[in-house]
Amino acid sequence: MIRLALKMLFGDRGKYLLLVSGLTFSTLLMTQFPSVFCGLMTWTYANMFNSRSHIWVMDPKAEQSLDSKPLRDTDVNRVRSVAGVAWAAPYFQGTLQARMPDGNFKLVTLVGLDATTLAGAPALLLQGSLDELRLPNTIITDEFGLDRFSEGQRNPDGSPRRIGIGDTIEINDREARIVGVAKTRRSFTGGPFVFTTYDRAVLYAPQQRKMLTFILAAGEPGLSDEEVCRRIAAETGLRALTEEEFRWSTIWWYVRNTGIPFAIGSIVLIGAIVGMLIAAQTFHAFVLENLRNFAALKAMGASNGRLTAMLAVQSLTTGLIGYGIGAGVASVVLRFFVRLGKVGVYTPWQLPVAVLGVILLISGFSALLGIIRVTRTEPAIVFR
Amino acid sequence: MPDPLPPSRPAITVRQLDKSFGEGDARIDVLKRVDFSACEGEMMFLVGPSGCGKTTLLSIIAGTLAGDAGEIDVLGQSLPRLTRAEVTAFRARYIGFVFQQFNLIPTLTVLENVAVPLLIQGAPMRTALARAQESLARVGIPEKVREHPGRLSGGQQQRVAIARALVHEPRVIICDEPTASLDRENGQRVMALLRDVARDPRRCVVVVTHDPRTYPFADRMSEMEDGRILRVLQTPAEIGAAHTEKL
Numbered sequence: 066m067i068r069l070a071l072k073m074l075f076g077d078r079g080k081y082l083l084l085v086s087g088l089t090f091s092t093l094l095m096t097q098f099p100s101v102f103c104g105l106m107t108w109t110y111a112n113m114f115n116s117r118s119h120i121w122v123m124d125p126k127a128e129q130s131l132d133s134k135p136l137r138d139t140d141v142n143r144v145r146s147v148a149g150v151a152w153a154a155p156y157f158q159g160t161l162q163a164r165m166p167d168g169n170f171k172l173v174t175l176v177g178l179d180a181t182t183l184a185g186a187p188a189l190l191l192q193g194s195l196d197e198l199r200l201p202n203t204i205i206t207d208e209f210g211l212d213r214f215s216e217g218q219r220n221p222d223g224s225p226r227r228i229g230i231g232d233t234i235e236i237n238d239r240e241a242r243i244v245g246v247a248k249t250r251r252s253f254t255g256g257p258f259v260f261t262t263y264d265r266a267v268l269y270a271p272q273q274r275k276m277l278t279f280i281l282a283a284g285e286p287g288l289s290d291e292e293v294c295r296r297i298a299a300e301t302g303l304r305a306l307t308e309e310e311f312r313w314s315t316i317w318w319y320v321r322n323t324g325i326p327f328a329i330g331s332i333v334l335i336g337a338i339v340g341m342l343i344a345a346q347t348f349h350a351f352v353l354e355n356l357r358n359f360a361a362l363k364a365m366g367a368s369n370g371r372l373t374a375m376l377a378v379q380s381l382t383t384g385l386i387g388y389g390i391g392a393g394v395a396s397v398v399l400r401f402f403v404r405l406g407k408v409g410v411y412t413p414w415q416l417p418v419a420v421l422g423v424i425l426l427i428s429g430f431s432a433l434l435g436i437i438r439v440t441r442t443e444p445a446i447v448f449r
Numbered sequence: 450m451p452d453p454l455p456p457s458r459p460a461i462t463v464r465q466l467d468k469s470f471g472e473g474d475a476r477i478d479v480l481k482r483v484d485f486s487a488c489e490g491e492m493m494f495l496v497g498p499s500g501c502g503k504t505t506l507l508s509i510i511a512g513t514l515a516g517d518a519g520e521i522d523v524l525g526q527s528l529p530r531l532t533r534a535e536v537t538a539f540r541a542r543y544i545g546f547v548f549q550q551f552n553l554i555p556t557l558t559v560l561e562n563v564a565v566p567l568l569i570q571g572a573p574m575r576t577a578l579a580r581a582q583e584s585l586a587r588v589g590i591p592e593k594v595r596e597h598p599g600r601l602s603g604g605q606q607q608r609v610a611i612a613r614a615l616v617h618e619p620r621v622i623i624c625d626e627p628t629a630s631l632d633r634e635n636g637q638r639v640m641a642l643l644r645d646v647a648r649d650p651r652r653c654v655v656v657v658t659h660d661p662r663t664y665p666f667a668d669r670m671s672e673m674e675d676g677r678i679l680r681v682l683q684t685p686a687e688i689g690a691a692h693t694e695k696l
Binding site: 069073076355358371443445 | 504508538539561
């Protein structure tokens with residue numbers, strides 16, 4: 066009977082395609098937009114991803130990774146003096162305008178690292194050498210930076226010019242020579258990352274009384290990061306978070322303080338509602354159209370349980386097919402976005418599982434409407 | 450006029466059956482103390498004007514509708530004493546149906562449609578299809594197995610429906626206006642086929658019909674009017690007279 070149920074479903078091509086299309090569209094919306102949202106959220110903690118420090122120390126009022134509430138330079142030594150801290154290094158972060166060779170300005174996220182240890186430097190260097198960062202007026206940027214800096218640049222013969230290692234830009238009227246290209250995660254603010262030493266970064270940045278954004282630290286072997294953070298906070302009065310705590314603190318700040326989750330959530334909700342309406346409406350129409358057939362099956366001795374199983378199989382099959390196609394299309398579209406590099410995309414494994422759950426709920430709801438209708442139908446209607 | 454078969458054991462016995470629909474002022478008494486019987490090996494017709502209660506009586510005999518009061522015995526089984534699930538299982542095993550609108554599932558092939566009653570009983574697909582093939586051969590359209598019902602004529606569709614009604618060898622076949630959607634020639638063919646089916650001494654065929662041209666195929670005929678059995682025509686002569694009168 067299950068095979069016949071599927072043949073009944075697939076045989077009604079119009080409704081079957083409409084059902085699958087609705088669920089595909091729903092899956093696409095519910096997968097794609099949260100993936101973009103998650104991608105955007107990963108951009109909010111890009112500095113943590115790039116710098117890979119286990120412990121981040123900040124002003125007690127700082128809440129998220131782009132929150133600039135500077136510390137005193139001496140706070141680095143206070144952290145170093147805490148029992149259990151293996152090392153601590155200064156970390157500057159700021160958004161500045163960089164002047165290109167053609168006089169144009171581009172926004173950059175400037176990161177200043179401890180000159181001695183270069184703690185917090187990106188893990189993967191695509192070109193150049195990290196050591197050259199110790200030479201005067203040198204910076205390392207990322208691939209996105211080269212793309213951005215090259216926009217509008219021309220050779221003397223008018224051909225497009227690609228900015229690369231050895232080229233010089235200006236930050237706050239100071240020369241900055243590119244000596245390396247790193248692989249980084251994009252910044253939420255949209256500017257490419259520019260890495261230099263801490264001492265040089267505070268020269269590039271407009272002067273303020275306090276310049277230190279964060280302190281990167283690590284604990285002694287055998288001590289948990291949480292324990293070290295607790296000790297730092299207790300002894301210095303500063304806020305110390307593990308990378309994971311800081312990441313979630315940042316994400317929640319954006320969730321609470323920006324309209325992004327609401328906007329994305331609205332689209333996801335619309336996707337779910339549209340999917341549910343199309344699926345429920347179409348499946349209901351399918352059931353109504355086949356009501357006499359179901360009544361005939363009942364008259365011939367098919368039990369309500371068997372008809373329920375048939376309807377459930379029909380509905381869940383369309384749900385799974387719609388989900389499969391939708392997830393496939395979403396995967397293609399998201400890959401395209403990733404290649405474009407303009408949008409952050411991250412699909413945690415929980416997302417497709419959750420979408421599958423919603424699609425199965427929608428399918429179950431549609432099936433339930435049909436089941437109620439069919440089980441309440443008297444088989445005697447076939448004689449009318 | 451076919452030779453009458455000697456009546457054997459009663460397959461269906463209905464006594465003092467009442468059925469009404471609605472309540473209060475809207476209540477309509479559709480069946481009023483109806484007595485009815487049909488025997489194994491006979492083709493029993495149930496005739497009467499529209500709204501007289503034929504279809505309601507047929508539905509109750511088939512176990513697709515419950516009566517309000519009275520006895521309904523089918524093949525020695527009292528239907529009112531069975532649970533809903535037991536009635537459903539009883540229908541699946543012992544009753545075959547031929548509907549006015551055929552009620553073939555358009556997206557299934559002819560062979561699959563015919564196999565449905567066996568599949569409902571849990572038969573394996575392979576077995577069900579093999580027996581469906583035999584049943585289609587029996588009604589004279591073995592070559593249409595791969596077709597979909599929509600591609601067949603009305604007469605062929607009704608033959609498929611009869612093949613479906615026979616495939617699980619039911620003891621009672623319920624036919625609701627089996628010729629209503631057919632022209633005269635196809636109607637006569639279908640009735641001849643049902644008549645052959647009813648020659649099985651262990652089988653009872655009950656036919657509800659409006660069509661007087663089919664009367665000659667009846668072994669006995671119950672006439673209904675206003676929710677009551679008016680008379681039962683027992684002999685070919687009586688049935689022939691009713692046939693002439695209606696025509």
